[in-house]
Amino acid sequence: xxxxxxxxxxxxxxxxxxxxxxxxxxxxQVPVFLQVNSFREADIIIEPAKxxxxxxxxxxxxxxxxxxxxxxxxxxxxxxxxxxPRNLNxxxxxxxxxxxxxxxxxxxxxxxxxxxxxxxxxxDIEMVKRxxxxxxxxxxxxxxxxxxxxKDTLITSTDPNMSWSSWGRPAFRSDFMAMESMAAxxxxxxxxxxxxxxxxxxxxxxxxxxxxxxxVDDYDLRVFSVEEPTDPQYLKNINLGWGIETIFPFKGxxxxxxxxxxxxxxxxxxxxxxxxxxxEHVTSCDPxxxxxxxxxxxxxxxxxxxxxADELHVLDIKDLYNPQLIKSYPMDNPHGLGLSxxxxxxxxxEHGLKSFNVADVLEISNNRLEHLKDFTAIDIIPGPKSLxxxxxxxxxxxxxxxxxxxxxxxxxxxSFR
Amino acid sequence: MKVIYxxxxxxxxxACPSNSWGQAFSYTHHSEMGMLTGRDNFGERINFTFQTFxxxxxxxxxxxxxxxxxDQYGSLSVVPIAMGWRAVLNPEDTWQLYGGLDLGFGSxxxxxxxxxxxxxxxxxxxxxxxxxxxxxxxxTKRANFWTLSLSYKRQIYHLTTANPLxxxxxxxxPEDWSYYAKDKIxxxxxxxxxxxxx
Numbered sequence: 001x002x003x004x005x006x007x008x009x010x011x012x013x014x015x016x017x018x019x020x021x022x023x024x025x026x027x028x029q030v031p032v033f034l035q036v037n038s039f040r041e042a043d044i045i046i047e048p049a050k051x052x053x054x055x056x057x058x059x060x061x062x063x064x065x066x067x068x069x070x071x072x073x074x075x076x077x078x079x080x081x082x083x084x085p086r087n088l089n090x091x092x093x094x095x096x097x098x099x100x101x102x103x104x105x106x107x108x109x110x111x112x113x114x115x116x117x118x119x120x121x122x123x124d125i126e127m128v129k130r131x132x133x134x135x136x137x138x139x140x141x142x143x144x145x146x147x148x149x150x151k152d153t154l155i156t157s158t159d160p161n162m163s164w165s166s167w168g169r170p171a172f173r174s175d176f177m178a179m180e181s182m183a184a185x186x187x188x189x190x191x192x193x194x195x196x197x198x199x200x201x202x203x204x205x206x207x208x209x210x211x212x213x214x215x216v217d218d219y220d221l222r223v224f225s226v227e228e229p230t231d232p233q234y235l236k237n238i239n240l241g242w243g244i245e246t247i248f249p250f251k252g253x254x255x256x257x258x259x260x261x262x263x264x265x266x267x268x269x270x271x272x273x274x275x276x277x278x279x280e281h282v283t284s285c286d287p288x289x290x291x292x293x294x295x296x297x298x299x300x301x302x303x304x305x306x307x308x309a310d311e312l313h314v315l316d317i318k319d320l321y322n323p324q325l326i327k328s329y330p331m332d333n334p335h336g337l338g339l340s341x342x343x344x345x346x347x348x349x350e351h352g353l354k355s356f357n358v359a360d361v362l363e364i365s366n367n368r369l370e371h372l373k374d375f376t377a378i379d380i381i382p383g384p385k386s387l388x389x390x391x392x393x394x395x396x397x398x399x400x401x402x403x404x405x406x407x408x409x410x411x412x413x414x415s416f417r
Numbered sequence: 418m419k420v421i422y423x424x425x426x427x428x429x430x431x432a433c434p435s436n437s438w439g440q441a442f443s444y445t446h447h448s449e450m451g452m453l454t455g456r457d458n459f460g461e462r463i464n465f466t467f468q469t470f471x472x473x474x475x476x477x478x479x480x481x482x483x484x485x486x487x488d489q490y491g492s493l494s495v496v497p498i499a500m501g502w503r504a505v506l507n508p509e510d511t512w513q514l515y516g517g518l519d520l521g522f523g524s525x526x527x528x529x530x531x532x533x534x535x536x537x538x539x540x541x542x543x544x545x546x547x548x549x550x551x552x553x554x555x556x557t558k559r560a561n562f563w564t565l566s567l568s569y570k571r572q573i574y575h576l577t578t579a580n581p582l583x584x585x586x587x588x589x590x591p592e593d594w595s596y597y598a599k600d601k602i603x604x605x606x607x608x609x610x611x612x613x614x615x
Contacts, residue, residue: 017457018458020602333584
């Protein structure tokens with residue numbers, strides 16, 4: 001008996017130290033090198049409709065919705081009836097980040113190139129132009145035609161120090177896009193030489209104004225002439241500094257939202273925009289919408305936006321050279337916003353969607369109309385037929401003919417991730 | 418895994434004394450309290466443990482049932498949920514030698530998810546629990562028993578620390594987190610217990 005007990009003690013004790021195994025899983029970006037020829041020679045294929053997976057940005061053009069899938073391509077939906085949108089087809093564009101639409105021509109980036117598609121018949125889309133090497137910051141070696149892209153990769157390691165390497169990776173043009181499918185505005189500027197522009201939503205880092213296409217990436221504003229829509233010409237590059245996020249055209253001006261503030265550029269000479277003012281604030285993520293007198297800027301705290309505050313700022317922009325903060329309102333977690341007349345629609349992330357009457361900009365918080373909570377809203381576009389709300393779960397449309405009472409029309413859910 | 422669940426469910430069902438099966442076999446109960454002892458990075462540790470075995474007597478020597486209780490490792494509470502088997506070598510004697518084997522799961526259902534002011538999320542998950550015991554039981558006048566036992570208990574436990582990147586992150590998707598560290602801790606215990614059996 002005692003023998004057994006002591007035998008058991010002997011057997012058990014040596015293995016009696018607790019074991020600790022720590023693993024660190026992180027998503028990092030592994031560089032993938034590509035030869036420009038490999039994608040230039042490959043045909044851009046129009047594929048049958050695909051379910052939405054990771055919707056990025058939305059463009060409304062006539063009865064159609066163009067929904068980008070960053071890095072992969074663009075979905076085309078027939079939205080003749082917003083209560084039941086129909087998924088038509090998918091343009092497979094590897095390495096795409098953004099798009100803009102001008103006179104039946106869709107512009108989209110394809111790694112370092114800008115592509116133009118004729119979309120006059122969405123059933124029969126044709127690529128009409130490839131403007132090469134206009135986004136050269138993706139080149140790792142321009143002479144050999146090698147570009148570098150970064151592929152999201154999950155790594156599990158037992159070495160805690162490796163997790164820091166994810167911070168050391170280089171910034172990449174579509175990083176901010178991929179991380180944040182957000183930051184909204186009503187990009188429906190109807191100015192410019194009689195051309196009909198599509199209406200862009202969230203994070204429109206491509207925008208059209210006065211016969212010109214403007215693109216922003218982390219540091220630069222690039223200007224393209226699209227006066228001949230099928231033949232975009234790269235004109236110039238303006239350095240803007242760090243953390244550029246969104247671009248919003250209004251009455252010949254470009255309002256550029258960055259992580260540190262809002263830049264205003266005068267684009268009355270569209271090929272040569274001139275800096276008018278910079279409104280600086282604490283570092284945070286901030287989409288912008290504008291009307292004649294005021295700019296509405298949301299500041300949001302988030303992992304990638306540094307120590308920001310969650311606020312809606314109203315700026316007086318009657319003097320564009322000297323924007324003045326009039327009032328700031330605390331918000332839950334504001335992302336994109338959309339302005340339609342006197343009504344402001346604000347995406348509050350997982351807190352849903354809020355609507356305000358902003359006729360009196362000093363009393364916005366007292367004029368809240370609705371707060372819809374049962375979905376996550378990242379971005380909002382007040383379209384001609386419906387208010388389009390984008391979130392990680394899909395794209396929903398609301399009837400806002402009565403701006404004080406939104407009515408849900410339809411939702412397109414993303415495929416299960 | 419399915420097989421384990423089936424056996425589990427069956428054990429639970431059968432262990433319940435009100436079931437008709439329970440009438441065919443007599444109900445038996447064994448509660449114990451004691452110390453979990455082991456060694457971690459900081460040195461020796463002694464932790465409190467309590468467990469109860471509820472089952473039915475298959476034969477005079479063998480009992481089969483359901484084990485639960487509480488293991489308190491410092492501030493961590495683990496609730497074992499297991500199947501248990503007890504076998505007595507010499508049921509006719511006053512001092513009896515018995516052995517036991519418990520296999521199942523240790524649950525951290527009492528541990529809440531913590532979110533710090535820095536938005537760091539910490540959550541805990543249980544894991545495999547296995548225990549082998551040997552002990553003595555002393556028959557009392559009323560055909561109940563006092564027990565004294567020595568066991569080896571292995572308990573696996575997971576602690577995840579993560580900072581979210583998404584608005585509504587999924588715990589099982591490391592992509593949704595900017596930092597995601599998982600510690601798997603295996604507690605190896607020598608357990609000393611006193612108990613009461615009827």
